Amino acid sequence: MKKRTVLIFALILLVAFAFTSCGGKEETSTAAAGAxxxxxxxxxxxxxxxxxxxxxxxxxxxxxxxxxxxxxxxxxxxxxxxxxxxxxxxxxxxxxxxxxxxxxxxxxxxxxxxxxxxxxxxxxxxxxxxxxxxxxxxxxxxxxxxxxxxxxxxxxxxxxVIIDFMGYRADQFTEAGIDPASVRTVDDFTNAMRTLKAYFGKTNPNYYPLSGRESALRFAYLWGAAAYVDENSSGGIYYAHEKDNCFNIKAPGAYEWIQTMKMWYDEGLIDPSWVEGTNTEGDWEAKTLQGDASIFYDYYNRAEWFMSNGGPEVDPDYDMQVLDMLVDENGNPIKAPNSVLxxxxxxxxxxxxxxxxxxxxxxxxxxxxxxxxxxxxxxxxxxxxxxxxxxxxxxxxxxxxxxxxxxxxxxxxxxxxxxxxxxxxxxDLEAFYAWNTPLIAEAAERIVQDENMLERPIVVYTTEEEQRLSNLIASVYNTEVARLTSFIVGNTELNEANWTSFINEMDSLGLAEIEEIQLTAYQRTIGQ
Amino acid sequence: MLFKLLPVGGMVIAFQDYSAFLGIRGSEWVGLENFKRMLTDPYMLTLVKNTVILAVLSVVCVFPFLVIFSLFLNEVRFQKFKGTIQSVSFLPYFISSAVMVSIMYTVLSPTSGIVNNLIVKMGGESVNFMAKPEWFRPIYIFLQIWQMLGYNAVIYMAGIASINGELYEAAEVDGCGRWGKMIHVTLPGISTSVITMLIISIGNIFTVDTDRILLLYNASNAATSDVIQSYVYRIAFQSLGFPDYSYGTAVNIVKSLLAFILVIIANKLADKYAETRLF
Structure with a gap:
């Protein structure tokens, strides 16, 4: 009986302890604050x-x-x-x-x-x-x-305000006979990669001209398929993807974007492990340092990183430079997504x-x-x-x-x-870009221009909207990435019917609701 | 009591809009809202499908393999060799999922992995196994077997050691060879352990190894590798500033209830057909 009483008492104590630690309203004032x-x-x-x-x-x-x-x-x-x-x-x-x-x-x-x-x-x-x-x-x-x-x-x-730069191995371009100034459009870019592949790929089976880290789905803007929100509409996931991995699968150019990426993948122009999502940042750095890749589209000062982290030690001719923004068929710069203020x-x-x-x-x-x-x-x-x-x-x-x-x-x-x-x-943006090596400072002066950057409005969401967006994005974004990757690597056939069904599936999963919330929030923001 | 039973009380947050600051007592009560949300989540069907396939494969493929391995290990006559095999097979149990997955990435690397080097030398084309949705499940199962081989062998070998030696002698007199003894003496002798382990496996049917899944998950294999746990992890811990602990808990409660029902059924079936049960 005594044993039982002790046991019950201990149990009550444990329950009380557990609930106390599960969050009451006690305030534990920090010591030495403002001391x-x-x-x-x-x-x-x-x-x-x-x-x-x-x-x-x-x-x-x-x-x-x-x-x-x-x-x-x-x-x-x-x-x-x-x-x-x-x-x-x-x-x-x-x-x-x-x-x-x-x-x-x-x-x-x-x-x-x-x-x-x-x-x-x-x-x-x-x-x-x-x-x-x-x-x-x-x-x-x-x-x-x-x-x-x-x-x-x-x-x-x-x-x-940060915009990604397209870095390239100037020495490899020269060796393969490519004039960087001639790479102006997406087609020029693809052709330059083909030339590089033909030149370096014949002796190096692991050579892929274009490589990178994290998601390879970062080129949508080249086809006008970046996520956006304006006063009339919203497309794609803009929330938390104002700059990175932002795409709008309903944009008119989105299908062509994936078609082209598939072509890059099939022709070995883009690092397959990057597209497939199995490479690490370290893999990309190693490949780019040792000459298994020549081009990347990444953080603005990455070109300098390769120059000061072993590039010239691996190859004395190693020369990483920054490409100009690509232009459309009319010669206008293709605007890229940039970070919000x-x-x-x-x-x-x-x-x-x-x-x-x-x-x-x-x-x-x-x-x-x-x-x-x-x-x-x-x-x-x-x-x-x-x-x-x-x-x-x-x-x-x-x-x-x-x-x-x-x-x-x-x-x-x-x-x-x-x-x-x-x-x-x-x-102070002037100080921010001035505090770089001449390579990046020059590139910044050339590239960080309004004409090269998409409108990235600041959208103010209510807590409920953010909560809903956060939950929807947890399923929609990952599924979008998985399906797009599947199209590129050929696990799903890329045709109009499958593309339409993909868009419908994403809408039913919550993409349409995400876009609606973004639009409502933006209209309210500009109203304010 | 302290580590298993008490935390169950925390599951009450599945019925709340739990706030880490307000705690259990202060958070808003939302009733079955999180469960309704789960049932109406259009992505849940895909997740359940992936989870169940993976879990069933884990039981169907892994479980018999572990029993067979133990039976064959018992037949090894050279004690030193037997001991070495047992130790080596037990070692992976202590290796973390992160290390095991890293080893798989290295071995299966499309550019420098030993498997692909062999494929290329034999005239084939390099395959990025880690990026193929159809290869995700075999790799997961292989890792499961690799990790659990030695651990289960210890349990079964202990059961085998307790079998009365006279039974083997009687079987010999009846004309049984090694194969016959294995089938008619050893296997029935460890049937209780086997059924116990089977019921435990069924209980864990929805409990796929989240660490392993998250490490193997990538954009290419997501069609098969996105399971309930990886989704709950995204919702509960990696969401954009709104960790939804309540929804994660609701999903886990449903998962646990289903597993509990399966355990009861398995226990009943074991009792009926094998005359042994766990409880």
Whole structure:
């Protein structure tokens, strides 16, 4: 009997313990928040570990902490960004989220409305005049970060407008007798790949002119089949795919896009393992470094990466360059998708359990990077040390990109790679592209032009819309990719009937609803 | 109790719109909404089909192979050789799915893998096995056998060791050879273990190895490799800032209930036809 009583008591305790840890409403206030440490105010912030590693190396960041008198104790999250967001959930459940946290804006809005995060709007108004000024002058930013009730649950960074570049091995082009200037249209591009294949493929069975990483379904824009949303309609998955892997299977050119990719695949012009989805980023890098591939379409500074990560050591003639944008039959540049100014990723929210002083400290630190001095510091560094001002008022880096960016990991350096999250700040695009090797700086000047970029409007979704989109995309996007790949590799015959049935299947799976939500959200956004 | 039974209480989130911040007590109650959503999800049919085919193949192909391997291993006379085989076959059990899949990628690589090198040397054309939907299931099954071979052998060998030696002597007197002894003595002798393992396998019929699936999954083989677990993983953990734990749990509850029904049926059938049962 006694044994039984003890057992029941233990069971009750266990159940009570389990339910307590499953999330009550207890607030566990973080210690030392906003504390003065030898005259320096500080707060804790949860962040992806890689971002912290980058921050630790930045000379200008140290200057910023010195100037503001605020120190941030970063708490490392996982290495992968998706895992970092998941850990925010776990920390919320276990009440172990520190003063501030890096998360997705959608997370901030959902949990903020439930009381997890501070509504920053009144604090910004009072303690962050520079951010307030930015909000006032950037209505799209305001509508992006504000919820339906006018609350702001996270700071969102401005992102540089990035467009992917087409990199090519200039030395291999020359060897195969191709003049890069003659590669202007998609047909020229295909013919150049055929020439390369004929030349290098005869001695190297593993040679495929075009290779890459992640998804190979990145060329839809060449046939006008990029996902989009405008005031009248929406096509494809635009949400979270404004730049990468964005395609619209209902576009008039979509069928031809897949037809051409199939032709590239069948003729061995494109790396089959890339199309099939079995190669890794490392595989692609190795192939491109050792001459098994000559062309890629990837991140804007990748050409430089190959030049400074072994290319010339593998082959002294190794010369990676950036191709001009391809043009259509009328000679007009084919516009490519580019990143949007504000994204859902890497937002920074403040824990509701923070005391008033810590919230103010965080706001003041964030605000510094929206001040004129802060913007210059985070984009150009310190005058006389990393940049100089010319007589005409323009700025020029005096710190050498190659010297600084090749310093061993962990060593302090000047670095202004604004595509990385360091702090939320307005981006000086001139500085962003100037902070590169001459190869990329020249290519950026040539390519990053409005005439080469598609309209990528900022769309503000309601929480319900985002939730629905998120769930629909989990099945629709993967199925689209699988079916398109199946057409390209020949597992499914590519014909009009199968294509129509594919579109119908995707619509019934939720593509039509996705497009409808995107259109509604955009119409509401422009209405605002 | 602590690790198996208590977490079952957490399944209540399947009936909620669970929020990590609000917790079980604070999250909104949505009743059967997640279950309705599952039943009306147009993609669910494909996922169920892929899952069931894979699970049935796992039982039909893997299970007999493991029993046969143990029976033949028992017939090996040289004890040192037998011990070595048993140890070597047991080793993969301790290797993670990530490593095993990496080994498969290396062995089956279309450019440098040993299998494709052999195919090319024999005049054939290189095949990217990892990208072929029709090859996904055989590769999955092969990995399953490879990983579970030694583990199951230990269980069956223990059963075989407990068989009364006099039965073998009696069988010999009755004129049984090695083959006859294996069929008429060894196999019935381990029938209880076999049926127990079979019922456990049926119980796990919807529990495909998610790690292995996610590692083998790619755009080309998605037609066969996208299963309930990989979908739930996408919905619950990789969605765009809205991890849907409730829906993932609802799907898992249905999956567990179906598996439980199958276990009951298998147990009844075992009791009726083999006069042995698990519970």
């Amino acid at each position: 003065e440490e030898g005259g320096v105010r500080s707060y804790d912030m949860f962040i992806r570990s890689q971002y912290h590693d980058w921050i630790k190396e930045l000379k200008w960041y140290d200057v910023a902490e010195e100037r503001t008198g605020i120190h941030v104790n970063y708490i490392d999250g996982p290495l992968e960004i998706a895992d970092t967001y998941t850990e925010v959930d776990q920390r919320l459940a276990s009440r172990t989220l520190p003063d501030a946290a890096m998360l997705r804006l959608s997370q901030a809005k959902v949990y903020g409305a439930q009381g997890a995060f501070v509504d920053l709007a009144p604090y910004i108004k009072e303690y962050a005049p520079n951010i307030q000024a930015y909000i006032d002058t950037h209505p799209e930013y305001k509508s992006f970060i504000t919820d339906a009730e006018g609350r702001i649950f996270a700071f969102v960074r401005e992102m540089p 504000y994204g859902n990723d890497n937002a920074i929210a403040v824990n509701r359990s923070c005391d008033e002083e810590t919230i103010i400290t965080i706001c003041e630190f964030m605000d510094y990077f929206f001040s004129e001095e802060g913007i210059i510091l985070a984009n150009w560094g310190v005058e006389g040390e990393s940049f100089k001002t010319n007589e005409d008022g323009s700025r020029e880096f005096i710190a050498d990109y190659s010297t600084e960016e090749t310093k061993p990991s962990g060593e302090k350096r000047w670095s202004f790679l604004s595509d990385r999250l360091t702090v939320c700040k307005p981006v």
